[in-house]
Amino acid sequence: xxxxxxxxxxxxxxxxxxxxxxCWVENATGPGHCxxxxxxxxxxxxxxxxxxxx
Ligand SMILES: [Zn+2]
Numbered sequence: 001x002x003x004x005x006x007x008x009x010x011x012x013x014x015x016x017x018x019x020x021x022x023c024w025v026e027n028a029t030g031p032g033h034c035x036x037x038x039x040x041x042x043x044x045x046x047x048x049x050x051x052x053x054x
Contacts, residue, residue, distance in 0.1 A: 027053045 003011070018024055023034040025044050032051065034044035043052045 027051065029053055 014024055016024075018038060021037065023036045023038050023040055023044060025034040027033060027044070027046055030049075030051065030053075032046040032049045034040075034053075035047040036045050043054055045052050
């Protein structure tokens with residue numbers, strides 16, 4: 001099934017972080033992404049902004 005441009009853009013943004021070895025889940029409560037390793041347990045954490053999030 002072909003993907004929309006928006007889906008491709010979102011995927012590219014995710015894989016950019018993943019390529020750096022990060023979980024890279026978006027912080028829904030503010031800017032930033034999870035900088036823990038992919039597949040980690042517990043809360044997500046943005047190391048750069050010193051924030052935890054679910
Ligand atoms: Zn995470």
